[in-house]
Amino acid sequence: xxxxxxxxxxxxxxxxxxxxxxxxxxxxxxxxxxxxxxxxxxxxxxxxxxxxxxxxxxxxxxxxxxxxxxxxxxxxxxxxxxxxxxxxxxxxxxxxxxxxxxxxxxxxxxxxxxxxxxxxxxxxxxxxxxxxxxxxxxxxxxxxxxxxxxxxxxxxxxxxxxxxxxxxxxxxxxxxxxxxxxxxxxxxxxxxxxxxxxxxxxxxxx
Amino acid sequence: xxxxxxxxxxxxxxxxxxxxxxxxxxxxxxxxxxxxxxxxxxxxxxxxxxxxxxxxxxxxxxxxxxxxxxxxxxxxxxxxxxxxxxxxxxxxxxxxxxxxxxxxxxxxxxxxxxxxxxxxxxxxxxxxxxxxxxxxxxxxxxxxxxxxxxxxxxxxxxxxxxxxxxx
Numbered sequence: 001x002x003x004x005x006x007x008x009x010x011x012x013x014x015x016x017x018x019x020x021x022x023x024x025x026x027x028x029x030x031x032x033x034x035x036x037x038x039x040x041x042x043x044x045x046x047x048x049x050x051x052x053x054x055x056x057x058x059x060x061x062x063x064x065x066x067x068x069x070x071x072x073x074x075x076x077x078x079x080x081x082x083x084x085x086x087x088x089x090x091x092x093x094x095x096x097x098x099x100x101x102x103x104x105x106x107x108x109x110x111x112x113x114x115x116x117x118x119x120x121x122x123x124x125x126x127x128x129x130x131x132x133x134x135x136x137x138x139x140x141x142x143x144x145x146x147x148x149x150x151x152x153x154x155x156x157x158x159x160x161x162x163x164x165x166x167x168x169x170x171x172x173x174x175x176x177x178x179x180x181x182x183x184x185x186x187x188x189x190x191x192x193x194x195x196x197x198x199x200x201x202x203x204x205x206x
Numbered sequence: 207x208x209x210x211x212x213x214x215x216x217x218x219x220x221x222x223x224x225x226x227x228x229x230x231x232x233x234x235x236x237x238x239x240x241x242x243x244x245x246x247x248x249x250x251x252x253x254x255x256x257x258x259x260x261x262x263x264x265x266x267x268x269x270x271x272x273x274x275x276x277x278x279x280x281x282x283x284x285x286x287x288x289x290x291x292x293x294x295x296x297x298x299x300x301x302x303x304x305x306x307x308x309x310x311x312x313x314x315x316x317x318x319x320x321x322x323x324x325x326x327x328x329x330x331x332x333x334x335x336x337x338x339x340x341x342x343x344x345x346x347x348x349x350x351x352x353x354x355x356x357x358x359x360x361x362x363x364x365x366x367x368x369x370x371x372x373x
Contacts, residue, residue: 004240034240056240070306073294075213077286077313082223084279086259090267093260099335103327106341106350106373110320113348114313115224116231121309122210124228126235127244134209135228144220148258157251164247173241179250186257188250206253 001040001055003032009052016044016053025053058171062130065123074118081115084108127168136161149187149199156188180205222259226252276324283321287314315362316348323350341373 005016007030016025024036025044032044032053045053065071088108095101124131135141141161145154160179167174180189184202196203214221233248291314298307327334339352347363356370 002240056238060239066303066306067301070294070298070301070303071210072213073290073297073310074306075210076217076290077294077310078210078224078227079214079217079221080282080286082221082227082259083218083263084282085227086223086256086263087267087275089256090260090263091272094267097332100332102341102373103323103335103352106343107320107323109343109371109373110316110348110350112227112230113343113345114316115227116234117309117313117347119210119224119228119231121306124210124232126239127232127241127248131209132228132232135211138211140211140215141225144222144225144255145258147220148222148262157254160247160251164244167241167244167247174243174247176243177247179246181250181253181257183257185261186254188254 001057002034002037003040003044003053004034004056005030005032006052006054009050011050011052013049015047015049019043019047060126060128062128063123063125065130066121071122074122078115078118078122081111081118085111085115127164128171132168136165149185153187153199156190159190160188220262222255222262226255226259228252229255273328276328280321280324280328283317283324287317287321291317312347312363316350319349319351319362323352342370343373345369345371 003024005025010030020026020043021041022036022038024033024038027033040055042055045055085108088104088111092101092104092108095104122131123129141157142154145157149156160177163174163177178191180192181187182189182197182200182202183204183206185197185200187197187199189197189205197205211221211224214224218224229248229252233245233252236242236248237245291310294310295307295314297303298310334352339354341350342353342356343350344360344363344365346365346369347360349360349362351357356367356372358367359365360369
């Protein structure tokens with residue numbers, strides 16, 4: 001475990017600075033140095049009068065998965081939310097009137113949030129979860145991406161997934177990757193591959 | 207054992223939107239775990255799948271009559287309120303599944319709000335948005351409102367005003 005400071009709550013009482021045995025809490029940028037932090041000694045957490053410090057696990061306990069019946073209750077709703085979100089996002093994109101666009105975009109966001117909620121309810125809580133492992137090990141991602149973006153697109157996704165899996169298995173953050181996404185077709189661009197999208201020749205990327 | 211994805215695949219052969227949501231949610235979780243690079247990886251995957259999903263839906267979106275589609279969406283929501291949500295809430299309660307129950311209870315209330323908002327828009331069209339009010343969405347539960355400012359507290363999930371995003 002390591003301590004993290006929520007700067008929105010920090011009131012600069014600085015009691016955390018005095019109690020920390022290693023000086024982890026005393027940094028110039030307001031963060032707490034996780035490398036110096038003594039695996040959750042809690043002195044700073046308990047000392048802070050504004051409850052601005054919390055502990056983050058390096059190993060999260062595995063959450064028991066909800067039984068199949070409960071997941072079955074969520075799935076039809078999830079599929080509908082995802083479809084409504086995607087369609088509303090398209091409708092918002094096509095709408096010229098600024099206010100109407102914001103209404104469509106707000107509705108889209110509402111369905112997006114409901115969808116993500118259902119997914120968490122079905123057990124996809126953290127990247128370490130068994131659910132994500134199963135998804136990655138299945139052929140589903142590959143099949144889907146092949147359908148829209150062909151071999152090269154599928155390869156780009158596979159590269160990113162490999163990096164992700166290595167990080168999860170090593171129980172640490174991934175290395176920094178130069179990633180962007182083609183605004184037109186969704187092609188994952190690793191390391192700024194060229195000026196135009198290799199899949200659709202578009203220039204705009206996110 | 208059937209996973210959630212197996213069940214999703216029974217209903218949708220190419221669940222690009224669902225996958226985008228999976229990666230999006232996990233990306234936010236990675237951010238909260240203080241793993242910003244992992245979070246960026248996951249959110250890029252999410253965005254990629256979202257754009258792929260929108261591209262596949264684009265033709266349908268351009269061809270459809272918007273008011274008709276919104277009306278059909280309302281009917282879908284009403285059906286869910288009458289069937290899926292009621293049945294799901296009962297199942298989750300009987301199984302003691304608190305997490306699933308919470309998602310369904312909030313989801314049900316947000317759906318009622320969505321139904322009402324769509325209805326108002328279909329009746330009033332652009333007149334609904336005439337004033338200075340803006341759209342606000344609660345990032346915790348999806349509650350959506352046309353209002354002068356973010357509500358002090360979300361009426362559905364009780365999140366405070368800073369959890370609201372203006373759209």
